[in-house]
Amino acid sequence: xxxxxxxxxxxxxxxxxxxxxxxxxxxxxxxxxxxxxxxxxxxxxxxxxxxxxxxxxxxxxxxxxxxxxxxxxxxxxxxxxxxxxxxxxxxxxxxxxxxxxxxxxxxxxxxxxxxxxxxxxxxxxxxxxxxxxxxxxxxxxxxxxxxxxxxxxxxxxxxxxxxxxxxxxxxxxxxxxxxxxxxxxxxxxxxxxxxxxxxxxxxxxxxxxxxxxxxxxxxxxxxxxxxxxxxxxx
Amino acid sequence: xxxxxxxxxxxxxxxxxxxxxxxxxxxxxxxxxxxxxxxxxxxxxxxxxxxxxxxxxxxxxxxxxxxxxxxxxxxxxxxxxxxxxxxxxxxxxxxxxxxxxxxxxxxxxxxxxxxxxxxxxxxxxxxxxxxxxxxxxxxxxxxxxxxxxxxxxxxxxxxxxxxxxxxxxxxxxxxxxxxxxxxxxxxxxxxxxxxxxxxxxxxxxxxxxxxxxxxxxxxxxxxxxxxxxxxxxxxxxxxxxxxxxxxxxxxxxxxxxxxx
Numbered sequence: 001x002x003x004x005x006x007x008x009x010x011x012x013x014x015x016x017x018x019x020x021x022x023x024x025x026x027x028x029x030x031x032x033x034x035x036x037x038x039x040x041x042x043x044x045x046x047x048x049x050x051x052x053x054x055x056x057x058x059x060x061x062x063x064x065x066x067x068x069x070x071x072x073x074x075x076x077x078x079x080x081x082x083x084x085x086x087x088x089x090x091x092x093x094x095x096x097x098x099x100x101x102x103x104x105x106x107x108x109x110x111x112x113x114x115x116x117x118x119x120x121x122x123x124x125x126x127x128x129x130x131x132x133x134x135x136x137x138x139x140x141x142x143x144x145x146x147x148x149x150x151x152x153x154x155x156x157x158x159x160x161x162x163x164x165x166x167x168x169x170x171x172x173x174x175x176x177x178x179x180x181x182x183x184x185x186x187x188x189x190x191x192x193x194x195x196x197x198x199x200x201x202x203x204x205x206x207x208x209x210x211x212x213x214x215x216x217x218x219x220x221x222x223x224x225x226x227x228x229x230x231x232x233x234x
Numbered sequence: 235x236x237x238x239x240x241x242x243x244x245x246x247x248x249x250x251x252x253x254x255x256x257x258x259x260x261x262x263x264x265x266x267x268x269x270x271x272x273x274x275x276x277x278x279x280x281x282x283x284x285x286x287x288x289x290x291x292x293x294x295x296x297x298x299x300x301x302x303x304x305x306x307x308x309x310x311x312x313x314x315x316x317x318x319x320x321x322x323x324x325x326x327x328x329x330x331x332x333x334x335x336x337x338x339x340x341x342x343x344x345x346x347x348x349x350x351x352x353x354x355x356x357x358x359x360x361x362x363x364x365x366x367x368x369x370x371x372x373x374x375x376x377x378x379x380x381x382x383x384x385x386x387x388x389x390x391x392x393x394x395x396x397x398x399x400x401x402x403x404x405x406x407x408x409x410x411x412x413x414x415x416x417x418x419x420x421x422x423x424x425x426x427x428x429x430x431x432x433x434x435x436x437x438x439x440x441x442x443x444x445x446x447x448x449x450x451x452x453x454x455x456x457x458x459x460x461x462x463x464x465x466x467x468x469x470x471x472x473x474x475x476x477x478x479x480x481x482x483x484x485x486x487x488x489x490x491x492x493x494x
Contacts, residue, residue, distance in 0.1 A: 075315040183347060183430055183477030184316060190431035198433055 077210035078184050083177035085143075088155035088170040095181075095210065098169070102230050103139040103206040107178075107187045107199065109146035110158040115201050118219040120162060122203060126223040126230075127167070133227075135234055140168045145182070145189050145197055147175050186215070205229045263287040263490060264415050271369045271379070274465040275432070283369040288362065289487035291405035291416050292341035292424065293353060295332040301353045308349055317348040321480040325401075340402040341422050341485040347477040350425045350486040359488035361427035364472070366489060368465075371418050373411040380412075381462075390464045393420035398483045419464075423471055425486040432473040 073079040079096040087093050104123055108116035123140055130138055144150035150158075155170040164170075173181075182189055189199035205214035205226055214229035266288050270280040302309050310322055310329025323329045324344045332338045345353075347361075354360050374380035380387075393409075408417030418424075475481075 073314075077314075078316060080314045080316050179427070179430075180348075180477075186430075186476060188430045188433050188473075190428070190433065198431075200433060 074209050074211060076212070078181070078206065078212070079210035081177075081180055081184060083173055083180060085171040085173040085177065086152045087172075088152055088159045090152040093169065093171060098139050098141065098206070099210060100208050101137050101139050102208060102233050103141050103210075104203060104226065104230070105139075105141040105143065105185070105206060106203045107143045107145050107182060107185065107189065109144050109197055110150050110154055111146065111195070112197070115199075115219060119201055119203065122216070122219065122221065122223065126203070126226050129223050129227045130230060133231065135231060136167070137234070138167065138230060140164075141171065142168070143171045143173075143178070143181055145178050145199060146195070147172065147178060148195065185212070205233075207233045262290045264290050264413050265492065266366075266370055266413060269369065269378070271365075271372055272381070273365065273368060274462060274469055281365050283365050285492045286362075286366060287490040287492055288366070288370060288413075288415055289359075289489065290414065291408075292422060292485050292487045293350075294405055295326075295338035295340055295342045296336075298342040298345065298353060299331055299338065301356055305352065305356065308352060313349070315478065317478055318346040319478045319480055321482070322346060322349070324480065325482065334401055337404075339404045339406065341405050341417065343402070343422055343482050343485045344480040345425075345485065346480050347425050347429060347475070349480075351427070354486075354488035357488065359490045361425055361486060362489040363428055364426045364431065367424065367426050368468075370411070370413060370415060371468075373413055373415075373418070375410065376412055378412050387462075387464070390419055394464050394467060396420075422483050422485040423468070423481070425484065426472065429472045429475055430477070432469055 073096065079094075079099060081095055083095065085093045085095070104126055106119050106123060108119055110116075120142070123142075127138070127140060130136070144155065150172050152172060155172060159168065159170055181187075185202065185204050187200055187202050189197055192198055201217065201219050203216040203226065204212055205216075207213045213233055214226055216223075216226050264287065266283075266286055268283060268285040270282045272278065272280050306312055308318075310326070313322060321344055325333065326344075327333050332340070334340070351361055372379050372381050374383055374386040377383060377386075402421060405417055405421070409420045410416050411418055475484075
């Protein structure tokens with residue numbers, strides 16, 4: 001295709017390059033236009049750039065969807081995060097899938113030697129108390145901050161090592177999703193040497209709508225407050 | 235067919251508009267060559283910072299307004315409280331636009347981390363990391379690394395001690411550093427992407443125990459430069475923030491990776 005503008009200076013080259021790509025894309029769209037409209041509607045309709053939308057909503061195979069049907073999450077619910085996760089069964093999970101039940105949620109990484117086993121122990125303490133009081137419909141959620149090593153397979157391994165039953169959900173996602181959920185929960189973490197992490201120790205209680213109702217900071221604390229927060233919310 | 239043609243025209247028009255926006259933004263970015271710096275907290279290893287492009291100015295009220303027009307879910311009346319607290323755009327009456335006369339080229343403030351991040355993503359950029367920000371923050375007017383410059387340090391102290399104005403001056407009037415970047419000091423605090431990676435515990439004189447279970451594997455590192463009070467202020471401030479906080483002296487600017 002002969003184009004008269006081709007002898008532009010180098011400075012304008014990139015501009016023209018992009019404009020022509022858009023033109024060509026438009027022509028391609030035009031020729032395929034008489035086919036049925038493609039499903040372009042993303043789950044969360046926002047006018048962010050295409051690239052951003054594609055990043056977030058890469059996989060939408062929600063064949064496994066527990067939790068109540070959320071029309072519109074309340075303003076302070078963490079279910080407002082649209083991040084997509086994988087669990088230890090390699091199933092796709094949205095945070096809103098946790099809805100309908102209360103959740104005890106914490107951030108760890110499976111290669112953590114010191115604090116994370118204690119966080120898990122603390123969560124088990126809470127679970128034992130709740131189970132013995134007959135409060136069994138609670139999610140126990142661990143979100144990994146180690147996006148490189150904690151894939152679904154590793155999470156399943158970790159799950160077996162810890163004898164987690166069906167009430168436990170272990171989640172892995174991309175670094176942006178991990179950053180967002182940490183930001184929302186108030187968990188501080190820092191990647192050190194790419195595979196080690198400094199992080200704060202925090203067990204958060206969410207109600208059925210995904211709103212934060214309690215925070216248990218530190219390690220080795222009594223489960224009583226958290227248990228009370230769950231009991232009063234259930 | 236008619237429908238299709240019209241749609242294509244709309245696509246073309248909006249692509250050109252979006253493209254126009256992006257080139258305008260890229261034109262206002264400054265190239266920062268790679269280098270290394272000594273962070274305030276850490277062992278004495280210098281941290282390498284890769285080359286990148288940095289916004290010449292902090293993001294302005296005018297720019298943020300165009301973002302709101304294109305992304306109504308970020309308007310004050312629509313935003314979820316988990317993404318921005320009650321102080322979001324507090325200085326804009328009705329949250330619609332600034333209260334002063336145009337041009338609206340003061341740095342935008344009272345925006346949360348989520349809002350700042352969303353803006354940067356919308357223009358095809360991202361928030362700077364703490365390292366990137368601090369690396370450029372070392373520069374005075376004529377030195378890339380003015381870390382040991384007593385006079386410059388004194389001026390920083392003076393700036394940081396000034397009370398916040400009711401309305402910030404134009405971003406074009408700020409301190410211009412060695413790289414040609416405006417307003418890194420003396421204007422507003424700025425969001426960074428990893429603001430929540432600073433694990434500061436209380437000082438050990440007053441606090442007794444307890445805090446040592448709050449953080450895992452953080453170790454205890456002293457600061458590398460005990461005299462650098464202004465850096466302390468920045469780190470302490472960032473550490474006190476939550477992602478949905480909107481503060482009247484906290485704004486942001488964006489960065490972009492340098493394409494090879």
